Amino acid sequence: MNTRIGRRQAFFLAVGLVLGQADAHAQVVFxxxxxxxxxxxxxxxxxxxxxxxxxxxxxxxxxxxxxxxxxxxxxxxxxxxxxxxxxxxxxxxxxxxxxxxxxxxxxxxxxxxxxxxxxxxxxxxxxxPGTLLVSVNSPYKTVGDLVEAARKQPGKLNYGSGGVGSSQHMAAAMFKKLAGIDVTHIPFKGTAPAMTELMAGRVDMIITTGAIPFVRSGKLRALAVAAHQRLPALPNVPTFEQAGVRNFYTDxxxxxxxxxxxxxxxxxxxxxxxxxxxxxxxxxxxxxxxxxxxxxxxxxxxxxxxxxxxxxxxxxxxxxxxxxxx
Structure with a gap:
């Protein structure tokens, strides 16, 4: 009887080990x-x-x-x-x-x-961090130029975004508040169409990420970056702090x-x-x-x-x- 019980326990132990190994193997194979x-x-x-x-x-x-x-x-x-x-x-x-x-x-x-x-x-x-961009043919060469124009004609200038709630929307909303300007929001179905309209000059500005290739290719002009320090990829572009807009950072x-x-x-x-x-x-x-x-x-x-x-x-x-x- 004891031998039979011992064999039965050994059998179930062996089965348990096999199943445990199979379970561990299933977790690893991914x-x-x-x-x-x-x-x-x-x-x-x-x-x-x-x-x-x-x-x-x-x-x-x-x-x-x-x-x-x-x-x-x-x-x-x-x-x-x-x-x-x-x-x-x-x-x-x-x-x-x-x-x-x-x-x-x-x-x-x-x-x-x-x-x-x-x-x-x-x-x-x-x-x-976001970068403030305008068309290469834009009359605005600095953040100061843009802010001055926006203050003179409230609501006339606009900014593009990838849609309501996008990073471009939020960044520009904060920029408006900190700079004390009124610019109109034009949301698009994604950043790509907004960038296309910006390069064509039908949108005045955008604050976005990932646009450095457009700047380097001469299609867009970067006015400032919303960072605590200048970007290594754009060493000649000031931060917003350096451009006169304090406490504007996007993370x-x-x-x-x-x-x-x-x-x-x-x-x-x-x-x-x-x-x-x-x-x-x-x-x-x-x-x-x-x-x-x-x-x-x-x-x-x-x-x-x-x-x-x-x-x-x-x-x-x-x-x-x-x-x-x-």
Missing amino acids: PTRPITMIVGWPAGGPADNVARVIAAQMSSALGQPIVIDNRPGAGGNIGSELAARSKPDGYTIMLATVASHGWNPALYSNLGYKPVEDFAPVGLINTS NWYGLAAPANTPRPILESLNAALAKALANPEVQKQFVEQGAFPSKPQSVDDFWGFVEKQMPQAAELVRSSGAKLE
């Missing part, structure tokens, strides 16, 4: 198929450019392609809602931004997702998030791939040339701590800027 990265902004804009740079490098690290799925609209909310409802298996992630996890909860009374509860953290990609950021309840080992795998991508000198060079500051590798918990800390600050920016849904 990914086994392509991953979708939802971007709540149109192709060709600053957010899309960041997503494509990081997706390409993470694909190499993970051994599976990361496919960009642009879902523009409602200040990034359409993409965020889709990501929040996706299966939490690691095969759908999203490009999180200061809009999706900062401004929008304060701008929209009926947000279709909860920025913290509906998501799980992956990691921070970079931070990027736009990009990161990666997954649907809530995505298993921790999968989040860690994605985080490790992101860290490897950010360590790539070519990626760092591309981000610096875009006017961004690449993030140092950090844990998933550190990233979520950053997100939760900046949310009340983003909400205060919405309140103090006077930005409203239009």
